[in-house]
Amino acid sequence: xxxxxxxxxxxxxxxxxxxxxxxxxxxxxxxxxxxxxxxxxxxxxxxxxxxxxxxxxxxxxxxxxxxxxxxxxxxxxxxxxxxxxxxxxxxxxxxxxxxxxxxxxxxxxxxxxxxxxxxxxxxxxxxxxxxxxxxxxxxxxxxxxxxxxxxxxxxxxxxxxxxxxxxxxxxxxxxxxxxxxxxxxxxxxxxxxxxxxxxxxxxxxxxxxxxxxxxxxxxxxxxxxxxxxxxxxxxxxxxxx
Numbered sequence: 001x002x003x004x005x006x007x008x009x010x011x012x013x014x015x016x017x018x019x020x021x022x023x024x025x026x027x028x029x030x031x032x033x034x035x036x037x038x039x040x041x042x043x044x045x046x047x048x049x050x051x052x053x054x055x056x057x058x059x060x061x062x063x064x065x066x067x068x069x070x071x072x073x074x075x076x077x078x079x080x081x082x083x084x085x086x087x088x089x090x091x092x093x094x095x096x097x098x099x100x101x102x103x104x105x106x107x108x109x110x111x112x113x114x115x116x117x118x119x120x121x122x123x124x125x126x127x128x129x130x131x132x133x134x135x136x137x138x139x140x141x142x143x144x145x146x147x148x149x150x151x152x153x154x155x156x157x158x159x160x161x162x163x164x165x166x167x168x169x170x171x172x173x174x175x176x177x178x179x180x181x182x183x184x185x186x187x188x189x190x191x192x193x194x195x196x197x198x199x200x201x202x203x204x205x206x207x208x209x210x211x212x213x214x215x216x217x218x219x220x221x222x223x224x225x226x227x228x229x230x231x232x233x234x235x236x237x238x239x240x241x
Contacts, residue, residue, distance in 0.1 A: 025104055025182035026070055027224055032098045033090055034226035037063050038071040047086040050206075059084035059209045066221065068180065070104070074221040077125050077209045081216070085128070085208030092201060093227050099188035100230055101129055101205070104223035106180045110173065111146040111216045119147045120213035125220035127207055128165070129187040131200035137163045139206075140190045142183065144171040144220065155194065166194035180223065186230060 020026025027034060035042070040063050049058070059079040066074045075086075107124045123143045130139025148169040156165045168190070170183060191199045205225065211218050 020070055025180060027226060028102060028228045031102070031226035031228050033093050034224055035088070035090075036071045036224040037069075037073045037075050037222070039063075040073065043075070043086065047088045050085055050087050056212050057082035059211075061086045061207070064221075066223075069221075069223045071224075074223055075207060077207060077218075077220045077222065079122075079124070079209035079211035079216070079218045081212055083208075083210045083212050085126075085206045087204055087206045089202070089204055090227075093203075095188050095199065095201060095203075095227075098227040098229055099186050100184055100228045101127070101187045101225065102182065102184045102228050103127060103225040104180055104182045105144070106178060106221055106223075107144055107171070107175070108178055108219040108221065109217060110144070110177060111211060111214050111218055113146045113173075113214055115147065115173070117147060119145060122146070122210045122212065122214045122216060122218075123208070124211075124216075124218040125207070125209050125222070126167075127205065127222075127225070129191065129199070129203060129205055130165075131203045132163075135162055138191075138195050139163075139165050139204075140185075140187060140194060141165045141167045142170045142185060143167055144175070145169045146173050146214070148172055150174070164195075166190065184228070184231075 022028045042063055043061055059082045062076050063073055064076045065072060105125060110124045111122045123145055126141050126143045128139045128141045132138050150169055150172055153168045156167055207222055209218055
């Protein structure tokens with residue numbers, strides 16, 4: 001796991017009910033672990049800030065009440081010409097049985113770029129899943145971009161090559177603003193395809209936003225993050241991504 005972190009930060013272990021059904025984008029009843037930010041002190045107890053740059057403001061993370069959230073609270077992610085991520089280490093998850101990360105998010109204020117402009121390395125919100133050490137970190141990232149086509153991906157390196165990210169564009173400027181969207185990604189399959197091995201059972205998840213290059217003022221919200229089993233494809237279907 002990330003040895004440069006504080007000791008493992010255990011996230012909330014309980015899985016509570018919710019008004020939305022899974023078919024409506026709500027939590028899944030077979031989730032092995034979930035963080036729904038229902039505890040207003042969640043960030044202070046269970047997450048660690050990281051990723052700021054010298055002379056660049058920090059992205060702001062906080063818990064706020066939100067009536068449309070499944071349990072009435074969300075993680076708010078606001079980036080005003082800033083950068084940063086919040087890191088957390090979930091209590092051990094059996095990734096062989098529960099390899100799919102599932103989450104509900106929305107963007108209120110997206111990154112602002114002209115439609116014909118070249119994409120900069122800014123995202124209104126991004127979720128990372130990965131493992132590693134101080135000198136070698138690998139992750140996969142699911143980004144809410146601006147002009148990048150949905151479905152595209154790239155292998156990116158940061159910190160003089162110490163950090164490698166396989167970045168996937170899952171949403172962009174064509175995605176609805178202010179509307180909740182529930183995502184599912186087989187993070188184990190994505191990680192294995194990117195790096196040729198399965199992730200360490202002691203892994204890190206991160207929520208971030210960056211707006212320093214586009215001079216944007218963004219706001220996004222995360223309703224919940226959970227891990228669920230792979231879904232069996234319907235008869236005659238192509239299977240899950």
